[in-house]
Amino acid sequence: MTEDGSTLRDRKIDDFFLFLDFDGTLVDLAPTPDGISVPDDLTDLLARLHRRLDGRIALVSGREVATLERFLPDFAGDLYGAHGAESRQSGRLTRHPLVGSAVVADVQAQARKAAAAIEGLTLETKDTGAVIHYRGVPHAEPEALTAAVRIAEAAEGMEMHRSKMAFEIRPADATKAGAVRTAMEGQPDHIRPVVIGDDVTDEEAMEAALERDGLCIRVGDGDTCAAYRLPDPAAVRQLLHGWVTEGAV
Known part of the structure; x- marks a missing residue:
């Protein structure tokens, strides 16, 4: 049984590695992929989280890396696009061997x-x-x-x-779970993966996070392995604002 997000607000995030889906999690879904609207404050929010977490923040999306860069050109964290078939880590782009095939x-x-x-x-x-x-x-x-x-x-x-x-x-071997596991390689044991997503494709990422005592939050309805649930992207952004503000210097 999942809990609502009310008990999440007081979490200390200093040991988090934050993995965020994009559509339906940070931004509202739209009738067409290009029809989404990026909130005015999202770029600043992600930048503040990046600084607070010493870079331990990544977007893990079904969108391609180039599309994520178009919507969030100033995002400094890592990007895992096309469900993990592409990645931009420390500015370096890696793509699946089937690209262009x-x-x-x-x-x-x-x-x-x-x-x-x-x-x-x-x-x-x-x-x-x-x-x-x-x-x-x-x-x-x-x-x-x-x-x-x-x-x-x-x-x-x-x-x-x-x-x-x-x-x-x-x-077949492109998964959000693989993206989480790749990003967590070499992280100290005390760093916890935190996955927030709204779709069935995010569940595998959550399962990978739980392997390392992670924290998972499902956005919207649907069956989930997550312990917590938030109603919509606005609630996600509100939670992230609270997290980055708490204890900030």
């Missing part, structure tokens, strides 16, 4: 055909795969799922994953 190109071509065949579906392409969105036509979920599964099964090294109102085909 014929496998990904074929996945995108097949996904484009599938999206065009079902009215109302939208397609998001990434260098690591494709996402079929059915937010605008919820009744088309079964058809979208059938298409996504078929495409993934025909693509070597790729898997289909569910997310909110979408199905993504991406490299």
Whole structure:
């Protein structure tokens, strides 16, 4: 059973390594990927957290690193994009071997055909795969799922994953859990991973955090392994503001 965030406010964050999802966690979801609105104070909030935690803050998102950089150009922490298929650590970009491959190109071509065949579906392409969105036509979920599964099964090294109102085909070994484990390598034992996310794809990151006595917070509804829950991104930002202000010098 999860608790609401009221007991989180008094937590001391000096031993935290903070892992934050982006869409649905820091910013509200939108009908289309490009339709989100970044709160005016988010850049400053993340900068303050970066200073307070001595750099131990990372965004772990389904978005590509380049897209995260476009929305948050001044973010100084590490970025794990495309569910861990890309990373920017200490300014160095690393990308999955399948980027630019014929496998990904074929996945995108097949996904484009599938999206065009079902009215109302939208397609998001990434260098690591494709996402079929059915937010605008919820009744088309079964058809979208059938298409996504078929495409993934025909693509070597790729898997289909569910997310909110979408199905993504991406490299099978690209996970948010892997991103958390990679970031925590070499961290002292007393440093605790803290994962905040809103989607089923964030659950694996939370499970990885729990391996190291981490703290996990689910945003919104849905089954979760997290001990705590917050209602929406506004509540997340309020919590982060409280954390970074408490004890600040």
